[in-house]
Amino acid sequence: MKRLQNRIAESGITLQIAIVYAVCVWTMAMFSSGTFHFLLPQLTCFVASIYLLVELSNSNALLRIRSRMVSSTYIFLSCMYVGGLETLLDSLTEVGFIVTVLLLFKTYQDNRATGLTFYAFLSIGVSSLLFAPLLYLIPILWILMYTQLQSLNWRTLSASLFGIILPYWCVSLWLIFLQDYSPMTDHLSELIDFQHLFDYSSVTTEQVLVYLFLLSLTIAGITHFWYYSYEDKIRIRQLFGFFTFIVLIALAGIALIPLHFNWLISIAIICASPIVAHFLTLTSSRASNIAFFVIISLCLLITAINLWMHFLSF
Numbered sequence: 001m002k003r004l005q006n007r008i009a010e011s012g013i014t015l016q017i018a019i020v021y022a023v024c025v026w027t028m029a030m031f032s033s034g035t036f037h038f039l040l041p042q043l044t045c046f047v048a049s050i051y052l053l054v055e056l057s058n059s060n061a062l063l064r065i066r067s068r069m070v071s072s073t074y075i076f077l078s079c080m081y082v083g084g085l086e087t088l089l090d091s092l093t094e095v096g097f098i099v100t101v102l103l104l105f106k107t108y109q110d111n112r113a114t115g116l117t118f119y120a121f122l123s124i125g126v127s128s129l130l131f132a133p134l135l136y137l138i139p140i141l142w143i144l145m146y147t148q149l150q151s152l153n154w155r156t157l158s159a160s161l162f163g164i165i166l167p168y169w170c171v172s173l174w175l176i177f178l179q180d181y182s183p184m185t186d187h188l189s190e191l192i193d194f195q196h197l198f199d200y201s202s203v204t205t206e207q208v209l210v211y212l213f214l215l216s217l218t219i220a221g222i223t224h225f226w227y228y229s230y231e232d233k234i235r236i237r238q239l240f241g242f243f244t245f246i247v248l249i250a251l252a253g254i255a256l257i258p259l260h261f262n263w264l265i266s267i268a269i270i271c272a273s274p275i276v277a278h279f280l281t282l283t284s285s286r287a288s289n290i291a292f293f294v295i296i297s298l299c300l301l302i303t304a305i306n307l308w309m310h311f312l313s314f
Contacts, residue, residue: 002284003284003286003288003289004289004292005280005283005284005288005289005292005293006281006284008292009065009067009069009277009280009281010065010066010067010281012068014067014068014069014072015054015068015071015072017072018068018071018072018075018076019050019075021075021076021079022046022075022078022079025079025082025085025303025307026039026043026046026079026085028307028311029082029085029086029307029310039085039086041088041091042085042086042087042088042091045088045091045092045094045095046078046085046091048095049074049078049091049094049095049098049270050071050074050075052095052098052099052102053070053071053074053098053270053273054068054070054071055102056070056098056101056102056105057070057071057274059102059105059106060105060235060236060239061236062236062239062240062274062277062278063274063277063278063281063282064231064232064282065281065282067277067281069277069280069281070273070274070277071273072277073273073274073276073277073280074269074270074273076296076299076303077214077217077269077272077273077276077299078266078269079303080210080213080299080302080303080306081206081207081210081265081269081306082206082303082306082307082310083204083206083207083262083306083310084262084265084266087262089130089131089263090131090262090263090266091266092127092130093127093130093131093134093263093266094263094266094267094270096123096124096126096127096134097123097124097127097134097137097266097267097270098270099120099123100120100121100123100124100141101242101270103116103117103119103120103123104116104117104120104141104145104149104151105149105239105242107120107145107149107151107156108149108150108151108235108238108239109149109150109151110151111150111151111152111153111155111156112155112156113151113156114155114156114158114159115159117145117151117156117159117160117163118159118160118162118163119163120160120163121138121141121159121160121161121162121163121164122163122164122166122167123163124137124138124141124163124164125163125164125165125166125167125168126167128164128167129167129168129171129187131263132187132188132190132191133190133191133260133263134263135164135191136191137246137267138160138164140245140246140249141160142157142160143245144241144242144245144246147241148238148239148241148242148245149238149242150238168184171184172184196257196258196259197256197257198256199257199258199259200258202258202259203258203261205309206305206306206309206310207258207261207265209302209305209306210265210302210306211251211254211261211265213298213299213302214251214265214268214269214272215251217272217276217295218247218248218251218268218272218275218276220276220279220291221272221275221276221278221279222244222275224278224279224283225240225244225275225278225279228282231282240274240275240278243271243272243274243275244271244275246267246271247267247268247271247272247275250264250265250267250268250271251264251268254268280292280295
């Protein structure tokens with residue numbers, strides 16, 4: 001029996017409505033902060049992320065039915081954290097991460113896909129030049145390539161190393177020409193900066209609301225998916241295992257190092273979106289129909305609260 005939540009999830013205009021909603025949120029955020037022109041690059045990255053997630057969902061058939069709920073869910077969850085819309089570096093690294101995931105998924109059970117692996121890790125390597133802690137994702141991606149994508153061998157491992165090293169090699173040549181190595185050493189020193197472990201002094205109410213809501217949604221989505229995982233193909237289970245592992249690592253990372261909330265929450269939202277979309281799209285009970293509208297209402301409420309606090313801060 002199809003309920004209203006299923007009609008919305010399967011509708012062709014769901015993504016368009018989500019985009020209109022995003023335009024409204026971005027417009028209010030821009031005018032409340034008075035930095036309209038400075039947020040245009042971030043908005044460009046946001047649009048690129050939506051396009052890449054549409055491609056990720058379509059090319060991998062993440063949902064068993066034709067639906068735009070993965071990208072729509074991403075829009076609603078991303079707009080909920082208004083403070084994160086303003087950081088250009090986080091927006092750029094977010095795009096780089098989606099590119100990496102998109103390319104890695106194409107290597108599923110193909111341990112000869114050295115080209116795709118190289119470009120996937122090149123994207124992470126370039127992004128890590130903007131934010132060094134992204135390098136911590138590399139061993140996690142290797143583990144997931146071995147366990148979930150089944151594409152890791154000595155060829156793809158070598159390709160990934162070349163992809164990571166290439167941007168640093170190019171930058172190092174320039175620094176050698178300048179005879180100034182301090183930018184690189186200062187940049188990499190962020191990897192061993194553990195002073196901010198469990199330092200919650202900079203945590204805001206907005207971040208707490210977003211984190212708790214996303215954590216609750218993620219747990220519900222993961223529980224639902226793995227309980228009904230037998231209905232999906234093995235490949236989809238493996239890909240969702242990839243998403244599950246990274247989103248849990250990202251949420252745990254926020255609890256450990258709240259200072260890196262912005263980039264960790266963006267990665268968590270990217271990986272949580274397919275999981276939450278699967279839950280919202282492929283359930284059809286009376287309880288899930290009620291939960292669907294409760295989730296949307298809470299998301300809108302948190303967004304409104306965060307926009308109001310954002311407005312008051314300027």
